[in-house]
Amino acid sequence: MTTLMVQGTTSDAGKSTLVTALCRWLARQGVGVVPFKPQNMALNSAVTADGGEIGRAQAVQAQAAGLVPHTDMNPVLLKPNSDTGAQVIVHGRAVTHMNAVAYHDYKAIAMQAVLVSHQRLSEAYPVVMVEGAGSPAEINLRAGDIANMGFAEAVDCPVILIADINRGGVFAHLVGTLELLSPTEQARVKGFVINRFRGDIALLQPGLDWLEARTGKPVLGVLPYVMDLHLEAEDGLDQRQGDKAAQVLKVIVPVLPRISNHTDFDPLRLHPQVDLQFIGPGQAIPPADLIILPGSKSVRGDLAQLRERGWETAIARHLRYGGKVLGICGGLQMLGQRVDDPLGLEGDAGSSPGLGLLDFVTELEAEKQLRNVVGHLSLEDAAISGYEIHAGVSRGPALEQPAVYLSDGRCDGAISADGQILCTYLHGLFESPASCTALLRWAGLEDVEQVDYHALRELDIERLADLVEQHLDTPRLRQLCGLD
Numbered sequence: 001m002t003t004l005m006v007q008g009t010t011s012d013a014g015k016s017t018l019v020t021a022l023c024r025w026l027a028r029q030g031v032g033v034v035p036f037k038p039q040n041m042a043l044n045s046a047v048t049a050d051g052g053e054i055g056r057a058q059a060v061q062a063q064a065a066g067l068v069p070h071t072d073m074n075p076v077l078l079k080p081n082s083d084t085g086a087q088v089i090v091h092g093r094a095v096t097h098m099n100a101v102a103y104h105d106y107k108a109i110a111m112q113a114v115l116v117s118h119q120r121l122s123e124a125y126p127v128v129m130v131e132g133a134g135s136p137a138e139i140n141l142r143a144g145d146i147a148n149m150g151f152a153e154a155v156d157c158p159v160i161l162i163a164d165i166n167r168g169g170v171f172a173h174l175v176g177t178l179e180l181l182s183p184t185e186q187a188r189v190k191g192f193v194i195n196r197f198r199g200d201i202a203l204l205q206p207g208l209d210w211l212e213a214r215t216g217k218p219v220l221g222v223l224p225y226v227m228d229l230h231l232e233a234e235d236g237l238d239q240r241q242g243d244k245a246a247q248v249l250k251v252i253v254p255v256l257p258r259i260s261n262h263t264d265f266d267p268l269r270l271h272p273q274v275d276l277q278f279i280g281p282g283q284a285i286p287p288a289d290l291i292i293l294p295g296s297k298s299v300r301g302d303l304a305q306l307r308e309r310g311w312e313t314a315i316a317r318h319l320r321y322g323g324k325v326l327g328i329c330g331g332l333q334m335l336g337q338r339v340d341d342p343l344g345l346e347g348d349a350g351s352s353p354g355l356g357l358l359d360f361v362t363e364l365e366a367e368k369q370l371r372n373v374v375g376h377l378s379l380e381d382a383a384i385s386g387y388e389i390h391a392g393v394s395r396g397p398a399l400e401q402p403a404v405y406l407s408d409g410r411c412d413g414a415i416s417a418d419g420q421i422l423c424t425y426l427h428g429l430f431e432s433p434a435s436c437t438a439l440l441r442w443a444g445l446e447d448v449e450q451v452d453y454h455a456l457r458e459l460d461i462e463r464l465a466d467l468v469e470q471h472l473d474t475p476r477l478r479q480l481c482g483l484d
Helices: 015-026 055-065 102-124 149-157 170-179 181-188 201-215 264-270 298-310 311-319 330-335 433-443 453-471 473-478
Strands: 002-008 033-036 039-041 045-047 054-055 076-080 086-092 093-099 127-131 159-164 187-197 218-225 249-254 276-278 288-291 326-329 338-341 350-351 359-379 382-395 404-405 420-425
Touching: 002 015, 002 149, 015 033, 015 127, 015 159, 015 187, 015 453, 015 473, 033 055, 033 102, 045 055, 045 170, 045 218, 045 359, 045 382, 054 076, 055 127, 055 264, 055 326, 055 453, 076 102, 086 102, 093 102, 102 127, 102 149, 149 181, 159 170, 170 201, 181 187, 187 201, 187 473, 201 218, 218 453, 249 264, 249 433, 264 276, 288 311, 288 330, 298 330, 298 338, 298 350, 298 453, 311 326, 326 330, 326 433, 330 382, 330 420, 382 433, 453 473
Parallel strands: 002 127, 002 159, 033 127, 039 076, 159 187, 187 218, 249 276, 249 288, 288 326, 326 420, 338 359
Antiparallel strands: 045 054, 076 086, 086 093, 338 350, 359 382, 359 404
16 A cells, blocks of 8 residues: 655645646556545535535545545645634534634644544555645644645655746745755655646756756656646636637626635636636626625625625616626525524624525524535526535525425525526536526526536546656656555
8 A cells, every 4th residue: 555645845836736637647547546635724625425525626636536525535624714713624524613823732633533534545545645735844834744744754655746837936946845844854755746837848957957966856747837727726716717709698706705615616717608707805896797606614704895895785786787696605695684603603603684685594503514415406497416515504485486406305595586686505506517507598698508517627637647647757656656
């Protein structure tokens, strides 16, 4: 049984991408491989087959490995709900809220959960492909580390270090990171991968030769910059758009301070007939056909920000002129009459008035709802699949006209009597081609081109595996995976 870990010199260096690529590369060879991230901090999450919650990136890596997502793939998930605190999720279940100082002391307990999950996976799969978090050279975070070298030392695994040349300073990133590690940690680094290179590789070769001579470690390869590659972002907003048709539906989404599961909108960004814009603080709110209120990890706080930025007035004006509004999860809760948080689950205990556009109230409860679901929309009876991740329970007359009918007999969300407002707790509702088409038609797009988002994601995972074959030292990678 072999464990191989990918660490990065910075956040967004390409760790998630490389782990995804290596999982598919190995799976194509018939090797049993499983993704693993000891600790993740992200507001984009997925629901697993065992009814828990993990980082969205690990769910994509599971797809690359040909597996169903499981909580052992990401045993510790931190979901920030303020600048200093986060919900702590262990083995898929929320166990507590902590500030950064308290969590630092909690790491020893979290490490035990990490090691238990890793042990189970290593007993079941020949190769465990591990993704680190941030950088291993964050001096202030090294004590009690469970996400990078602390984990690698605990399980005695080799490490690949990846850096993004597109940021600039790639040799400083690699050498500097290595210099800040202890001697035993330095010995774990078995090679470097340089990510997002543009241009003629011959011009980079002198630098690669210098790096190998300076560190005594091999460069395992240089991955090219791929303009149109799409993988779901672990946390940061990806605002790239594909080529658009002449006639498009204009969709806008407010960027809330605690926006969560914004991967919901990836199918819309990639749709040739949709112009999706994320509107941040200080930006003018442009005219649109559809306004979507996204999920939030701090609904009452984000609702206050929404009002402060003028969105309440803009939404009212948008509806007067016949525009459509869609609320997803936290966005659903904002559309109601009130949001109550008596236990202080997302901040200070209390209540906040909603936008008052639909007649229901929401109360946040301690037990989080986590489900993968299937069903059909009230619109066109379109088939839908998605997942629920929410602490709120909504009750009220508006919910008697549901947006979704689920196969387990439950109803979800609501659609207003005039048909202008629709809301649902379901994430992933645009990933199903039929439901995406129905929703776009509801929003005003007449002749909708059906797009299979899952097929697009599968195509890009295959492209990543091709890049491994073409640009990395695959014999050495096989050795590191214990295969040769």
